[in-house]
Amino acid sequence: MHDQAVRIKKANSARKGRDINVDLIAVVAAVSDWEPCVLTVGQRDSLPSGPFELSHRSLQSGLRDWVEQQTGHPLGYIEQLYTFADRDRIIAGREQRNISISYLALTRQDAIRMSRTSRWSSWYDYFPWEDHRSGAPAALRLLRPRLLAWAKGADNAAARRERRQRAAIAFGFDDRPWNEELTLQRYELLYEAALVEEAAADPKPSAAASLSGRTMVADHRRILATGIARLRSKIKYRPVVFELMRPAFTLLHLQRTVEALAGRLINKPNFRRLVEQQELVEETGETSLDTGGRPAKLYRFRHAVLDEQAVVGTKLPLSRA
Amino acid sequence: MHDQAVRIKKANSARKGRDINVDLIAVVAAVSDWEPCVLTVGQRDSLPSGPFELSHRSLQSGLRDWVEQQTGHPLGYIEQLYTFADRDRIIAGREQRNISISYLALTRQDAIRMSRTSRWSSWYDYFPWEDHRSGAPAALRLLRPRLLAWAKGADNAAARRERRQRAAIAFGFDDRPWNEELTLQRYELLYEAALVEEAAADPKPSAAASLSGRTMVADHRRILATGIARLRSKIKYRPVVFELMRPAFTLLHLQRTVEALAGRLINKPNFRRLVEQQELVEETGETSLDTGGRPAKLYRFRHAVLDEQAVVGTKLPLSRA
DNA sequence: TCCGCTTATATTCCGGCTGACAATAAACCG
DNA sequence: CGGTTTATTGTCAGCCGGAATATAAGCGGA
Numbered sequence A, B: 001m002h003d004q005a006v007r008i009k010k011a012n013s014a015r016k017g018r019d020i021n022v023d024l025i026a027v028v029a030a031v032s033d034w035e036p037c038v039l040t041v042g043q044r045d046s047l048p049s050g051p052f053e054l055s056h057r058s059l060q061s062g063l064r065d066w067v068e069q070q071t072g073h074p075l076g077y078i079e080q081l082y083t084f085a086d087r088d089r090i091i092a093g094r095e096q097r098n099i100s101i102s103y104l105a106l107t108r109q110d111a112i113r114m115s116r117t118s119r120w121s122s123w124y125d126y127f128p129w130e131d132h133r134s135g136a137p138a139a140l141r142l143l144r145p146r147l148l149a150w151a152k153g154a155d156n157a158a159a160r161r162e163r164r165q166r167a168a169i170a171f172g173f174d175d176r177p178w179n180e181e182l183t184l185q186r187y188e189l190l191y192e193a194a195l196v197e198e199a200a201a202d203p204k205p206s207a208a209a210s211l212s213g214r215t216m217v218a219d220h221r222r223i224l225a226t227g228i229a230r231l232r233s234k235i236k237y238r239p240v241v242f243e244l245m246r247p248a249f250t251l252l253h254l255q256r257t258v259e260a261l262a263g264r265l266i267n268k269p270n271f272r273r274l275v276e277q278q279e280l281v282e283e284t285g286e287t288s289l290d291t292g293g294r295p296a297k298l299y300r301f302r303h304a305v306l307d308e309q310a311v312v313g314t315k316l317p318l319s320r321a
Numbered sequence C: 001t002c003c004g005c006t007t008a009t010a011t012t013c014c015g016g017c018t019g020a021c022a023a024t025a026a027a028c029c030g
Numbered sequence D: 001c002g003g004t005t006t007a008t009t010g011t012c013a014g015c016c017g018g019a020a021t022a023t024a025a026g027c028g029g030a
Helices: A003-019 A059-071 A138-152 A157-171 A180-192 A220-234 A251-262 A268-277 A304-308 B003-019 B059-071 B138-152 B157-171 B180-192 B220-234 B251-262 B268-277 B304-308
Strands: A020-032 A035-041 A049-051 A077-085 A089-091 A094-106 A118-122 A281-288 A296-301 B020-032 B035-041 B049-051 B077-085 B089-091 B094-106 B118-122 B281-288 B296-301
Touching: A003 A094, A020 A059, A020 A220, A020 A251, A020 B020, A035 A059, A035 A220, A035 A251, A049 A059, A059 A077, A059 A094, A059 B077, A077 A220, A077 B059, A077 B077, A094 A220, A094 B094, A138 A157, A138 A180, A157 A180, A180 A220, A220 A251, A251 A268, A251 A296, B003 B094, B020 B059, B020 B220, B020 B251, B035 B059, B035 B220, B035 B251, B049 B059, B059 B077, B059 B094, B077 B220, B094 B220, B138 B157, B138 B180, B157 B180, B180 B220, B220 B251, B251 B268, B251 B296
Parallel strands: A020 A094, B020 B094
Antiparallel strands: A020 A035, A020 A049, A035 A118, A077 A094, A089 A094, A281 A296, B020 B035, B020 B049, B035 B118, B077 B094, B089 B094, B281 B296
């Protein structure tokens, strides 16, 4: 196909393709009181979002506009997550294709001026099985038999083994290690096993909510899972945690924040060693007395590392236990 | 803002947003004769692409359709790369927004039936500074003074230092290690420094082509750089190389393939150790005599690892030298 | 046939990073 | 002033990754 032909073909279907709508949607994350939170809007839980319009200078600025409009505060750090094509839906009698471009945004919770309809909720309200800071959560123990039952329900022996193994890997059964990065796989597995409400034809709050977590509108919980997985992966090799910190913080604050995101505890001395030897932070000279015991030194992020290490390094001690 | 209001707002701008066109675009990669290649179409170098249409079942299937139509062969492994919003352009007198959803596809070169207008080109025709398998390439030595001159041309001392440092990190100046994953940053730096043709107002093949590489249509070279960076990063923790291998291969074949992608050499015994201890492959029982010396055992990929390790592990020995 | 060439395969050594644990320091509280 | 709490420093063994070395198995020509 010649360039000419390609161009004609593109022009044709640009005309046909008018019924494609492009949405921008944000997972806005923060940590407060050692709980990782996400910003939602509306009566039913929705992620802030809005259509991409001609007036937007770029995808990112369009997203910033929408979130600022819906929550009253500009965003700082954002990165693209994934682009989904939703199921078809009918608007004004015509078939309508909907594309969602999702972003992950990091901010400090107190940096958001609350509006009437936006609010923060803990990640773990939506994913109760994801928080392993106090050992394996109850939700996980309750899910296990259901997942095993689902695996048993497969057609043939091979499919049963395959389901069994997928569940074991994702959820750490059979003495496999818990891998906090598999948040998305876990959610998709539960969806496939019809153990989350969104999988039901008519979503309604049920008694199972405490087991399978709070639901969100449409596929928003899936997008949130994507964001959590991305963030849990990224904190291990990029200094993004600091987007969630106040200007000055103690090393324990920093550690608790990372633990909140990862949903697991980490070794204190080792954490300190890693942070210090990478020169991610510098002392402010002040100390914090809030802790009850010996006062902790306050640190601030060395913004210079963003230039120095650029993209490499910056590991946090989060491997399999 | 209430759900109701959100819905109305979305409906409104869906009506206004009709002039948004969505393109699917593919970086199709393969390795042959130890050269990493990309599939291009058209007279001028373009990546295979086409608009997303209502008839497509999903983004992925739309992409598969276009590539199959333009190159005559179905794709295997694909993964999403990034979504760009191009600059505005005018079609039929109306402002037109163009969104490109890019994908990375992996295949064996001989698995593509060549059509009249599609062809393979080495990555390193487009990015001559990226191949470090025979030491630092000539293009890199030639670019260095120009980059330093660009750094010197900044307004003030701080900006000069910042440019200097960015260039040093990206290209490994001042005894910094070469980091093969920074392909995209390097291209963007060269673009900013106006050292690649796309940055010029009217792109024309010039004598500098050997220095700054072959150009592509529009921003396609940038998308290719994104794909290369993603692949170079991904081979280190997922067994995706095998998508590029024939069913049976020697360990040296596998190593040379990884080296071609990474653009750097790796230590042979260490490579073997890593591949074997992860049980990524199993012997076929046959041997290959093509090599001239002692016959090499042939191996095949253990597809079971896709279920076992799922997402974790699978590291390849490619850290900073 | 034997020697040298080429490539494949196996083994060893070493340094650094990581995880687990222990010890000391500095505040507060009664 | 002793007990409690938290911060901070130190130690040690195991593993992993990188480099170098040694051995094996073909081929081809002298």
